[in-house]
Amino acid sequence: GQQLNQSPQSMFIQEGEDVSMNCTSSSIFNTWLWYKQDPGEGPVLLIALYKAGELTSNGRLTAQFGITRKDSFLNISASIPSDVGIYFCAGQLETGGFKTIFGAGTRLFVKA
Amino acid sequence: DGGITQSPKYLFRKEGQNVTLSCEQNLNHDAMYWYRQDPGQGLRLIYYSQIVNDFQKGDIAEGYSVSREKKESFPLTVTSAQKNPTAFYLCASSPPAGTGSSTNEKLFFGSGTQLSVL
Numbered sequence: 001g002q003q004l005n006q007s008p009q010s011m012f013i014q015e016g017e018d019v020s021m022n023c024t025s026s027s028i029f030n031t032w033l034w035y036k037q038d039p040g041e042g043p044v045l046l047i048a049l050y051k052a053g054e055l056t057s058n059g060r061l062t063a064q065f066g067i068t069r070k071d072s073f074l075n076i077s078a079s080i081p082s083d084v085g086i087y088f089c090a091g092q093l094e095t096g097g098f099k100t101i102f103g104a105g106t107r108l109f110v111k112a
Numbered sequence: 113d114g115g116i117t118q119s120p121k122y123l124f125r126k127e128g129q130n131v132t133l134s135c136e137q138n139l140n141h142d143a144m145y146w147y148r149q150d151p152g153q154g155l156r157l158i159y160y161s162q163i164v165n166d167f168q169k170g171d172i173a174e175g176y177s178v179s180r181e182k183k184e185s186f187p188l189t190v191t192s193a194q195k196n197p198t199a200f201y202l203c204a205s206s207p208p209a210g211t212g213s214s215t216n217e218k219l220f221f222g223s224g225t226q227l228s229v230l
Contacts, residue, residue, distance in 0.1 A: 004154070042116075042204070042224050043155075043219075043221050045218050102155040102156075
């Protein structure tokens with residue numbers, strides 16, 4: 001089946017640094033989604049992308065839908081301690097929650 | 113406030129015991145889902161339901177059962193047949209398809225239930 005490769009698995013950064021993470025697939029997707037999960041909580045949607053090449057921002061977060069439709073990137077600028085958590089990418093070829101494929105997540109640690 | 117409520121937050125299962133995890137939503141969403149999360153892995157779909165009185169197996173349904181008697185509720189039972197039940201379980205819902213708002217691909221999650229084996 002379809003799989004998403006998310007990297008890096010974990011990141012240890014200093015407060016104020018910028019962060020980049022990405023997700024790749026051997027298959028194309030029509031929708032890319034980025035979620036953040038705080039420790040002990042459920043994931044929360046950060047950004048949704050619907051078109052190849054699309055670049056969307058949400059505050060200090062910026063995500064891009066890759067031109068090939070097989071990858072997506074998430075950048076966080078000027079990180080702060082509350083950015084700590086697990087960031088998941090998710091892709092959909094067809095619309096529908098049950099068709100969502102999740103990456104394994106990038107665990108972000110921010111040192112104040 | 114509208115949202116998804118999962119209970120309990122922590123649950124312990126004895127060998128041979130069935131346990132039920134509760135999930136309630138007041139978002140008026142038609143579709144509901146159960147995911148399993150293991151450390152270092154992505155979310156894996158256990159069961160989903162797109163409408164009341166109907167549900168479908170996901171990728172890892174063995175050892176689990178669900179019911180959908182009400183739109184608001186989608187309980188998950190972890191049966192004794194599930195030999196490795198220790199995990200973080202997440203319930204989610206999504207708006208109806210065809211709403212025209214491009215929201216039906218977005219999942220709204222509860223805060224999870226951590227299930228452990230005694």
